[in-house]
Amino acid sequence: MVKMRGGDTSRLRRINLAATLRALRGQGPVALTELARRAELSRPTVESLVEELLSAGWLTELPPESGQMGRPARLVAFHATAAHVLAVDVGSYIIRATVADLEGALAGAHAERVNPACGREERLAAIRAAARSALKAANVSARQVAAVCVGTTGVVTAEGVVKLSVGLPDWTGVDLAGAIRGEFDCPVLVENDCNLAALAEGWTGHAQGVDDVVFVLSGVRTGAGMLIGGRLHRGGRGAAGEIGALPLVGWHRAPSHLTAYEGLPPGTQPEEAAAFVFARARTGDLAAQHSVDQYAHDLAEGIAAVVLTVDPDLVVIGGGVSRSGDVLLEPLRRHLDPLCLEPPALAISSLGDQAVVQGAVRHALNHVDAGLYDIDRPLPQAVKGDPR
Amino acid sequence: MVKMRGGDTSRLRRINLAATLRALRGQGPVALTELARRAELSRPTVESLVEELLSAGWLTELPPESGQMGRPARLVAFHATAAHVLAVDVGSYIIRATVADLEGALAGAHAERVNPACGREERLAAIRAAARSALKAANVSARQVAAVCVGTTGVVTAEGVVKLSVGLPDWTGVDLAGAIRGEFDCPVLVENDCNLAALAEGWTGHAQGVDDVVFVLSGVRTGAGMLIGGRLHRGGRGAAGEIGALPLVGWHRAPSHLTAYEGLPPGTQPEEAAAFVFARARTGDLAAQHSVDQYAHDLAEGIAAVVLTVDPDLVVIGGGVSRSGDVLLEPLRRHLDPLCLEPPALAISSLGDQAVVQGAVRHALNHVDAGLYDIDRPLPQAVKGDPR
Structure with a gap:
């Protein structure tokens, strides 16, 4: 039903927050009047929604555009760098890590060579080192990461454990999500590398x-x-x-x-x-x-x-x-x-050797987007536990 | 957006027609007051929607239930026999035809033996004969059929042509939809028999x-x-x-x-x-x-x-x-x-030898339901071209 009853006003507000974000994603700066038109909402409603989204960190306000008459127009944009995602491709010889902003733009990357015969702990250490170097290159702190996605060969459980791997030595049974989670205060996703490459092809490759x-x-x-x-x-x-x-x-x-x-x-x-x-x-x-x-x-x-x-x-x-x-x-x-x-x-x-890591970026972004647009959950905060 | 503007009132009405039908499907008779509660609509709105659905043939009104006080309650139910679907399983040795009502209840069936070596025209004639016999057993006329689904071995195009069949002689290339369509004033769907059996398993079999x-x-x-x-x-x-x-x-x-x-x-x-x-x-x-x-x-x-x-x-x-x-x-x-x-x-x-024909019933019903619930299309009429 499209009608909203008394108890549903907070739900209606959540739907409208999602609609406002959708109207701004992938756009440049938008004036509030234009935003109200696009989201089919009244100007006072849009102002109130924008305040909440600014406060949660998902929007950024730009210097006002001085109109020819009257007061200058308020301009807002989706805050693509409000948070970042970290993507890792665990290869036999190379660990690739990439940091991207919320629109998927590359912020920093690092490739770490690893001995293909190395054991589990050495490979996990290389993954952490690659992640740290990519974050450093992007000038992004671990706390600013909204989601991590690690791609690996093998069959991966929903909990992020590598159930079976013939491609890497001593890799079957590794709790990859658990090994990475401690470094980040955000969800850590683990996915099969071929699955991620398929996602990448659908995002920026031949399968769009x-x-x-x-x-x-x-x-x-x-x-x-x-x-x-x-x-x-x-x-x-x-x-x-x-x-x-x-x-x-x-x-x-x-x-x-x-x-x-x-x-x-x-x-x-x-x-x-x-x-x-x-x-x-x-x-x-x-x-x-x-x-x-x-x-x-x-x-x-x-x-x-x-x-x-x-x-x-x-x-x-x-x-x-x-x-x-x-x-x-x-x-x-x-x-x-x-x-x-x-x-x-x-x-x-x-996509060459970037397919898996690009797919991991997309998978992590999908997770962040799901939180932004899921009208059954409260609006998340872009930056968490900021001690300002 | 959940708000409706001026031009969207007919769309809102279509949404509410679908919601009313959903609130009645698979139920027994429901009083209008209860229906208004279930569909979260006002009583006058529900009365108006029910009139349109009665007139289109999708609802039936039952004798009023006399309440203990005041006027008797109006009772309506989904009119499951307002129309029927016809399902056919084209086997090597047997052609099975089944007629079911809009809730999937069996109305009539017929099985026609056929020579496995017979040619295309003989098999098409057996399909038509089985269909006619099943309709006769169900006491349903061709005009009362809302959708037909025919299951066949082979690869079937979206247009209902058997593109490739190794199972039946002289069957590759047959325009099965075209050969049946002339007998009915409704959509004729053709689908691979294994696909239909999978649908049947999901509907009433182990795959629910x-x-x-x-x-x-x-x-x-x-x-x-x-x-x-x-x-x-x-x-x-x-x-x-x-x-x-x-x-x-x-x-x-x-x-x-x-x-x-x-x-x-x-x-x-x-x-x-x-x-x-x-x-x-x-x-x-x-x-x-x-x-x-x-x-x-x-x-x-x-x-x-x-x-x-x-x-x-x-x-x-x-x-x-x-x-x-x-x-x-x-x-x-x-x-x-x-x-x-x-x-x-x-x-x-x-499901034994009924899997394919049951899946064809489900596929035809899904097609009818899609028309009922598609808010981008006008409400269909249950009985077409009735010269009354």
Whole structure:
């Protein structure tokens, strides 16, 4: 019902606070008169709402614009730097941390190299160090962080525990949310890295405006994440997209075709092997092209299983291999199309090695936005426990 | 915004018509005073809304209840028999047609046997004959049908054309919606049979209240349909659940283990083979148990691919084999669990051979309901073009 009764005035006010925020998000400064028009509210109501939003820290007031007649117009804007989000991508070799403001603009970033064979505590320490360095680069304190999101390989529970990981040593069972939570006075989200990359593709990548999208991480590891109806589909136990665990389809052996290429210089690290083989294939090296062909064959098997199950509108190939899309795309199409009922729409990600961390920014922002727009909860404060 | 301005009064009335219908659906007769309380509307407003809904045919008025004091209370109820839906399941051997009222109650049904080798025109004629017989059994005229839904094997386009079918001869390319539409003055929906069975499981079967469900049709054919977030997931091109097309997983060969059982009496029809082999396995026949085991092995491969891709909350096994759940479940679990990261929740359908036609009833009802509750469209009329 759209009518409001006596006890519902606070609810009506909460709805109007959310409407005022929506009318200001992603805009420049707006005059109060214009804001009243956009939010379909009276001028006195808007003034009262704006005062509450200014006091909670979500809006900022700009110097008044002097009109040609009468008093100057009050100007307000969404306070995009009222708080920030911190996003972390836990890779095998590199931990990436990014700080972004509430509109998603980059405020600072840091990449920390880590020994791929290192144990749990060393990796957790590297995550904390990367986070601290990114915050320092952004000149943002831990108290100014409204939400943290950490992306990791493996199956992640709703509580942020890595239930199963084959990609990182000593990683199964790590309570990643618990290990990070102590550093921050805000929610800490943990999500599978492929799921986050799918979110990133929907936000700024090829999947903008696309309903059903599968993101395939291809490189040293192979994994998948998906959006269904434009929303992240985690699965009942956080294990959607784990088709690589099925030995019948070739994801488990796909990367071995690249690391087994005989032309690799001695001492090539596994994470460098793919780039090397693709570069050689590009120059016309037949053995390298054969390795790429075998890799594409096995990658296609797992993609076909996902395509035949969910019938997505788009498949995006990302991860390390995405920089070699010119070499990969032809053999992948050749192996994939005959396995599917119809050739699926296929794109190579343009987000490169930023896909996971960008998806973590989006996931953290979604969490903050949910709090701002959830009319069943009180309006949160942008800055908490400020001892001013 | 919850405020309504001048031009929005007709929209407000449409919202209130929908709210009044919602307050009456699935209830018995309700007094107008009680209806006003439930819908949070004034008594004069409710009287006016009820008049419009009575006139459109969606409500029925009952003899007034004489109160102890003053005038008798007006009683109204949702008019569940104001219109009906027609549901058809196009099987290989049997065409089932069911007529249900607007609350889903069975009004009449008919099953028409058909030669599995028959051509397109003969099958279309059998569909029309089954529909006519079901309407006759329900004493409902074609004009009283508010929506038709036909379930068929194969990939179905949004326009109701069977784009691809390997299950029925001469069926690929048939414009099923077009072939039925001429008989009815209402929308004709066509949907994949496994998708409809998944809807039925969510409506009256094991998947009630479950978010993500995969229905596996097992028998002479093997197929899958799914609900994601409680809604039917068709896929971008209507081809979700077509994992059986991937030769790497064993669905294409699964039924052959049953039809190749050496103990089958000569002349056993394929559709009877499964029931026969399962019955023999139940008595302890080792060869039959071996056939069931091989069948379960191949069924498990395809189920594992779907489970590892979407991570559903529940997998329901239906179709012809569902009556032999006691024999199938143990070998299926034994083959399936090692292929999955965690053993999936598994249930045997209790809807038997009614799953597809029940899902078609639900799909048609959802279409009717969408028209009733869509506040962006005018209130439809329950009975159209009545020349009274």
